[in-house]
Amino acid sequence: MAWTEYMEHVLEQLNGITAGTELENKTPQSLTIEFARDPLKAPGFNFASMAFNNHFFFQGINTDPHTQSAPSSLLTAKINDQFSSLDTLRAEFWTTAEAMFGPGFVWLVQVNQDLRILPTYIAGSPLSAAHYRRQSQDLNTHNADSYKDLNKVGQFGAAAKTAPRASKPLGGVDITPLLCVNTWEHVWLHDYGVKGKGEYLNRWWDKINWTKVEEKATLSQPSQNYGFERFTR
Amino acid sequence: MIIRQHLARTGSRALVRSSSHPLRRFLSAETDARHVSADDSIKQLHTLDTQLDTPSLPPASTNDSHTHPSATPAQLSAQVAEQYHQFKKQQQLIGKLGSDITPHYQPHTLLNNPPSPADVTLELLLASEAHQGHATSIWNPANARYIHGIRQGTHIISLEVTAAHLRRAAKVVQEVSRRAGMVLFVGTRDGQDRAVVRAAELAKGYHLFERWIPGSITNGQQILGRCKTKVVNEKDVEIDGFDEQLWGRPVLRPDLVVCLNPLENYVLLHECALNNIPTIGVIDTNADPTWVTYPIPANDDSLRCIQVIAGVLGRAGELGQKARLAAAERGEVVYSPAKGLVLPGDEDKAAADTSAREQLSPDEQQKLDEGIVDPDDLATMLDEAAHHEGKAKSDRIKVVS
Numbered sequence A: 001m002a003w004t005e006y007m008e009h010v011l012e013q014l015n016g017i018t019a020g021t022e023l024e025n026k027t028p029q030s031l032t033i034e035f036a037r038d039p040l041k042a043p044g045f046n047f048a049s050m051a052f053n054n055h056f057f058f059q060g061i062n063t064d065p066h067t068q069s070a071p072s073s074l075l076t077a078k079i080n081d082q083f084s085s086l087d088t089l090r091a092e093f094w095t096t097a098e099a100m101f102g103p104g105f106v107w108l109v110q111v112n113q114d115l116r117i118l119p120t121y122i123a124g125s126p127l128s129a130a131h132y133r134r135q136s137q138d139l140n141t142h143n144a145d146s147y148k149d150l151n152k153v154g155q156f157g158a159a160a161k162t163a164p165r166a167s168k169p170l171g172g173v174d175i176t177p178l179l180c181v182n183t184w185e186h187v188w189l190h191d192y193g194v195k196g197k198g199e200y201l202n203r204w205w206d207k208i209n210w211t212k213v214e215e216k217a218t219l220s221q222p223s224q225n226y227g228f229e230r231f232t233r
Numbered sequence B: 001m002i003i004r005q006h007l008a009r010t011g012s013r014a015l016v017r018s019s020s021h022p023l024r025r026f027l028s029a030e031t032d033a034r035h036v037s038a039d040d041s042i043k044q045l046h047t048l049d050t051q052l053d054t055p056s057l058p059p060a061s062t063n064d065s066h067t068h069p070s071a072t073p074a075q076l077s078a079q080v081a082e083q084y085h086q087f088k089k090q091q092q093l094i095g096k097l098g099s100d101i102t103p104h105y106q107p108h109t110l111l112n113n114p115p116s117p118a119d120v121t122l123e124l125l126l127a128s129e130a131h132q133g134h135a136t137s138i139w140n141p142a143n144a145r146y147i148h149g150i151r152q153g154t155h156i157i158s159l160e161v162t163a164a165h166l167r168r169a170a171k172v173v174q175e176v177s178r179r180a181g182m183v184l185f186v187g188t189r190d191g192q193d194r195a196v197v198r199a200a201e202l203a204k205g206y207h208l209f210e211r212w213i214p215g216s217i218t219n220g221q222q223i224l225g226r227c228k229t230k231v232v233n234e235k236d237v238e239i240d241g242f243d244e245q246l247w248g249r250p251v252l253r254p255d256l257v258v259c260l261n262p263l264e265n266y267v268l269l270h271e272c273a274l275n276n277i278p279t280i281g282v283i284d285t286n287a288d289p290t291w292v293t294y295p296i297p298a299n300d301d302s303l304r305c306i307q308v309i310a311g312v313l314g315r316a317g318e319l320g321q322k323a324r325l326a327a328a329e330r331g332e333v334v335y336s337p338a339k340g341l342v343l344p345g346d347e348d349k350a351a352a353d354t355s356a357r358e359q360l361s362p363d364e365q366q367k368l369d370e371g372i373v374d375p376d377d378l379a380t381m382l383d384e385a386a387h388h389e390g391k392a393k394s395d396r397i398k399v400v401s
Helices: A004-018 A028-035 A039-059 A073-083 A086-099 A128-133 A146-150 A185-192 A197-206 A210-216 B033-053 B073-094 B107-112 B122-127 B141-146 B159-178 B193-203 B243-247 B266-274 B303-330 B344-358 B362-370 B375-387
Strands: A104-111 A114-121 A175-182 B132-135 B147-151 B154-157 B183-186 B206-208 B256-259 B279-283 B294-297
Touching (some): A004 A028, A004 A039, A028 A039, A039 A128, A039 A175, A073 A086, A073 A210, A086 A104, A086 A114, A086 A197, A175 A210, A185 A197, B107 B193, B107 B303, B122 B159, B122 B303, B141 B147, B141 B159, B154 B159, B159 B183, B159 B256, B159 B279, B159 B294, B159 B303, B183 B193, B183 B303, B193 B206, B266 B279, B279 B303
Parallel strands (some): B256 B279, B279 B294
Antiparallel strands (some): A104 A114, A104 A175, B147 B154
16 A cells, blocks of 8 residues: 555656646656755655655565575675664664654665765655755754754854854755665554554564665775774774 | 556565564563653654754765865866766666656657667657648649648648658668768758757768858869868778878769758759769658659658658668778778879889879770770679679779779
8 A cells, every 4th residue: 555555646646746847757856856945846846755755665675575685795894884783773773763753754875985864754855956855854843953053163253243144054965865764654554553663664674675775875895994993803 | 647657566565574574672662551652752852862963964074075175176077977977876776766757759869869760660750740741732743642641731741651761761871871972961941950960970971051052062172172181091090191182182072962951952952963962852742852862751840850860861871880880890891992092101103003004095094094994804804703702892893993
């Protein structure tokens, strides 16, 4: 249902919005980028983004029941470098997804040579060109600008004398999405029930297709490690 | 009209669970019912804190090596190239996710990747509006054989006829290119320039999209006499050292002219006819088919149709050029080289030849120049050629000059 009915619904809506216009033959990815900046085009963005995200989620699942996918040594090394272990990554991922109250997606993305976890609430998109609608913070619980208030640097200097203007949103950092989990309720409600989000996330982790993750990542050979591990050997 | 369809083939399998795999517990998610709500809210606050303190994506730092201002131009361009390559790879992997886009008309593909003669179908011609003729009152009755019928007061060109004539023209272009002939693509209407240039690029020919200067063939020496010429070998590599020999040489003429709007280029086509240069032209219902050697009955007012036809002929020329260069790699020269040119190192041999020539009588000199051979010699040469084994050149008589 999360796949067949939902995609039909989303694409039907998207076709309805774009049919007859010059955008009718564009891919959902290009449409999310196209519609990201204009609030009036929010419905188009939502459907395009959901089509893209949902398909991304499903193509990242290992559908072969006979194999158990595992990350390759290069990817494991990268994960260990960034998250200290695969289990830690799993725990972080699980916690982030479990704690998101409401629909959304949680992504594993690559930024330059770093791997990061990125939550996108509701229909937010991780694509860097659609950063206006990344929606990586839960606006129900805090102000999107609040992190700036935490940073007290320069408050007594000359630069702080001018009234703080509403600054432009940050430019799009080049993000490569590698992996995502769909935490919309309709995905796991039928099989796991209302309380089964945690179980669903656990089971999903075991079905990740790590080959696809590695295809999307551009991993360079790990450089000489000058970290603390050197002293523990 | 479903423009996008979702991929149903993997749908049902995506939700298959592995029943044999036990659940793993990393965090004590299954807590007592009394503490559930508190734990959940604590977890949410915890995540909130982490998001507030360390936003998932901090702004790109200025210390980042990718954006360091003191990188040399070479480093910057290498970075840009790498980023572009990564972007292209990413697009290949995830660019099409979300839906299946039904095949549709993309105008740029006709110029960037034109169809080849094998791709010519009646559906393609119909979609390109090649069948649209003009009002019945302004037709040229000589085109009657190409017309399928009348609809809404306009003539409809028969697409089977169009396809057949287009294939024939493609064959002509291909063979002329294979024999290293010069093909000139002409299209002087608005919007035909890109198609003409692309066709000439593919066929390694020449293009013209501005007005044809009358007399460029009949009065070529005057109009084109100052144009630069060059000498190339069979592999299309330019050879230097021919400046003196080229100085007084007659002006070159095309071996084939492809005209995409014959109605506006009567002078060009007439000059070609006077000089025995074959022409191919797109003949609409109001055009005169006798102006060209190989008419292609089609709609010359539709840019899409012109792009298809020019693309097909360009691709045909490309095939011919490939065949010619492949033969050159094998050492076979399938055309007769330009007369009177001597390699810069062989002037002594040329001098010996000219002195030998001067010893002949004027009649014999004329025969030598024109390549006329005595019937007896010709008979022996034909016999030799027919009984010659192995070499592929035996189908071409080599004239001794």
